[in-house]
Amino acid sequence: MQDRLEHVEEELAHLRRAVDDLSDVVARQTREIDTLTRRVQMLMERAAEAEAIATGQLPPADEVPPHY
Template identity: 50%
Template sequence: MTDDTQTSMNALEERIAHLSRANDDLSDIVAEQQDRIARIEARLEMVMRREAEREMSEGGTAPIADQRPPHW
């Protein structure tokens, strides 16, 4: 191999290494966000369930979230 070819190969290998690292970093971020979203969804479901129970205990017929808006 000539020096130019070797230099080009080294540059390509370096770029691939950087891209591989960036890909790994992004994969970690996506996995972390997926976990956070799952926790937020679970908390939201819990809050909605509690609110529905509170509405029912106050004599409501159906939780507000399940009622049609007045303009329907």
């Protein structure tokens, strides 16, 4: 009975370590995704600005509706 309890406690310790490791990975990936999302948004804005300059037109999101 004691051996079985020790085995379960050992397995629990390994599982806790695995969960902690996975939690660290998820936290790091979340930070990376946030950074990449900001960079993509910035690049999209730059591309829209470059297109507006090249065509001499405002992007549709920046155009004022005709009723204004």
